Amino acid sequence: MNFKGRDVISIEDFSLDEIEHILNVTKEVEMYPEKFKNEMAGKIMSPLFFENSTRTSSSFQAAMLQMGGRVLDFDIATSSVNKGETLRDTVKIIEGYNPDFVIIRHKRDGSAKFVADLLDVPVMNAGDGQNQHPTQTLLDLYTIKELRGSLDGTKIVLAGDLKYGRTVHSLALALSKYPRCEMVFISPDSLRMPKYILNELSKKGVSFQEKGLEELELSIRSFPIIYMTRIQRERFPESLEGEQEYEVISKVYRLSLEMLKNVNHELKIMHPLPKVGEIEESVDETNFAHYFQQAKNGLYIRKALLILLAGGKDE
Template structure:
């Protein structure tokens, strides 16, 4: 059987994603059933740039499955400092581990690793390009909270121009029925043309606006992202606009009682601390769902069928 990798969120069909999410649900409900599923298997986490949360989430997933983990947390402690190529690293890691997780500052590095590795490769972020396990996490979170990935309105708020998690999530959600998009951002950080072109081509409805308050009552999911000061051309614009993209209890009063708030984290100040206790705040649950979906992903890529063990 040809090995599978996860390089982009679209590497799996909708049906495969449904299976993956069903498995993640089962893992959430029956963790003991999976506690030894990866016994004897090793996962290498190769992080050429640091990302504590993503690395620990993958490692937790493997440990929960009874497997072992090894790796390096930053490029400065790997052979990359000696000039080793990603291709060679992938070949070498294939001799040590059963599955490889890679984060790299350069776009496309995971695709190179997957090409040269003989073991499955998970892309844990390649520069500003793709971060598919975050998208899987987002999809599982929405599905678990709402019961379905069809028929809802999602507001994406903040930096929609440079935010790769936003682009990946949109690309993944267009495969589902009747998902409506509301893009909330300053003019400087609007969603790129290639995304709106794609939505227009597919006839998928969307609207763009500047103020969160104007649209929050119609949203079923609010996906917050950080607006970084350095993205603005001048300080004046930043000061004028930054509060539009801060969610607080006052703004939340106008939202539906069953609207859920997601955030890929880390959060800085775009969600006020007084929102954390609101039952609609789902961003920490999202982290937990990230572990379940990574467990399901590891099982899928290693072709481990727990029901046959």
């Protein structure tokens, strides 16, 4: 198994064995941080965040800095992108600074692959449009594995904006690599999981059901994990009808403490964050909430990937 110099563009680029290896290295990184504190010494990471990001960009930077590496500063607000520079030109200029890794987040689907094709150094996709967010997916898998012990036979409810939410697309496809997984997709009718994802899941023989938001409460009584995502106002038309539809959905799509009274006490609630009201704040303090642990796992996953892409911990 060789990770040195590879790009991380899509979770689909990795076999099940490779994913498991990444998760094992992540465990080691979490348990023995001291062992890796100089792993990135002399290495430079160039983050290109063309879209806002707090968690992802911070955790990539923290991963690099905690292992002795350095991070180039790229501020979209003052960059030449705002003067009309193309992505190709921006990337070619960054290449001239000889980074060891390039991390990109961009509004366009496929932008990370485009950048990876232009560069010889490893490129990591930190979210391309509505497409993929592989490091988020890996940290989601790592969290589920920590919670359950294994990813085989994972039963999970994915809820919220399933149409535009790249985290749910990637996670569903990643879980489909594991045997006996079952999924329930809960969303408003206008934000259902795209057909091309459902077709992929069908091809792989994954068992799934699609349900409306009103089924949220019932579903969490029978499934052990729920992965919530936020529903954004901008997904609905900018009309009075759009406003009303969003208002109705915001009221129905809310996981409250009250709803958790009748669930199995082993229920795990996950969320890629930020959450904007779809989970009642009081739920944060319960043992059901695992989203802050999930966010923390992002640091370990990104450390593990940096180590692997630099040629360390190969099998």
